[in-house]
Amino acid sequence: MLGHLRMNxxxxxxxxxxxxxxxxxxxxxxxxxxxxxxxxxxxxxxDMLQARGIPLSTRMNDPNRLETQCKV
Amino acid sequence: MILSVLYAATSADISHPHIFRTYSTxxxxxxxxxxxxxxxxxxxxxxxxxVNIGExxxxxxxxxxxxxxxxxxRELIREAGMAFGSDRRVAQIMSIGCGVPxxxxxxxxNGEAGMDRLMRNTAADCQLVARELDARLFNIxxxxxxxxxxxxxxxELDNWDILGDIETHTRSYIETNTVTKALDxxxxxxxxxxxxxxxxxxxxxxxxx
Numbered sequence: 001m002l003g004h005l006r007m008n009x010x011x012x013x014x015x016x017x018x019x020x021x022x023x024x025x026x027x028x029x030x031x032x033x034x035x036x037x038x039x040x041x042x043x044x045x046x047d048m049l050q051a052r053g054i055p056l057s058t059r060m061n062d063p064n065r066l067e068t069q070c071k072v
Numbered sequence: 073m074i075l076s077v078l079y080a081a082t083s084a085d086i087s088h089p090h091i092f093r094t095y096s097t098x099x100x101x102x103x104x105x106x107x108x109x110x111x112x113x114x115x116x117x118x119x120x121x122x123v124n125i126g127e128x129x130x131x132x133x134x135x136x137x138x139x140x141x142x143x144x145x146r147e148l149i150r151e152a153g154m155a156f157g158s159d160r161r162v163a164q165i166m167s168i169g170c171g172v173p174x175x176x177x178x179x180x181x182n183g184e185a186g187m188d189r190l191m192r193n194t195a196a197d198c199q200l201v202a203r204e205l206d207a208r209l210f211n212i213x214x215x216x217x218x219x220x221x222x223x224x225x226x227x228e229l230d231n232w233d234i235l236g237d238i239e240t241h242t243r244s245y246i247e248t249n250t251v252t253k254a255l256d257x258x259x260x261x262x263x264x265x266x267x268x269x270x271x272x273x274x275x276x277x278x279x280x281x
Contacts, residue, residue, distance in 0.1 A: 036117055038115060038123070
């Protein structure tokens with residue numbers, strides 16, 4: 001989050017809480033269904049990228065995101 | 073330059089960490105999307121289904137929480153050595169734990185829900201690596217581990233949203249004299265970016281038996 005998605009600390013904390021709130025609900029902790037949990041997780045991560053303006057098809061090692069490798 | 077890595081495991085071999093990189097190395101072929109890689113690292117069974125990555129015929133299933141790499145400090149040292157060369161000096165490796173776990177005994181394991189047991193096992197796995205590294209790196213200033221010592225033992229998985237308690241325990245840990253001092257020194261190294269130890273020496277100390 002800090003490195004590749006270029007968030008600052010507060011953005012990273014907020015995003016983590018958003019993902020956790022979406023995925024770890026009372027329902028998912030009791031009598032859970034892995035397929036449903038995985039779907040919720042994927043949607044939460046997609047929301048996080050979209051909020052950062054990063055296309056969902058972006059790969060981990062993506063030449064179009066070269067600027068992220070030269071931050072320091 | 074910032075290099076990021078995420079660790080997952082193939083469901084075929086949960087003890088071997090697989091690295092998803094944001095940079096190229098010799099021999100690394102799988103290049104998942106960011107969404108796939110993040111989902112894979114989080115998808116710890118049985119709570120989540122494995123994540124399929126790769127073209128149809130060579131597709132592999134990935135799960136989170138590779139055994140022994142929940143605390144990937146040794147993997148990090150090895151990876152940094154490959155990426156930057158073993159002569160590169162390290163200013164600071166800051167390892168942050170999520171609270172010292174209780175000692176795992178058969179008694180406490182009985183009657184715990186699956187996820188709580190899983191969480192404790194993961195924390196215990198991290199702590200095992202941390203203890204070994206503490207022993208090997210006790211006089212190496214380039215490495216420092218921070219981990220809240222008191223209060224976090226009784227956290228259950230569905231307590232994750234009681235952030236006030238977590239913050240209280242963390243604050244009292246940081247405010248102890250030794251930790252405050254250690255943090256100041258550690259941040260000093262990070263700011264000055266002056267390394268005292270090479271990656272080669274770190275990997276020799278941590279990886280060889």
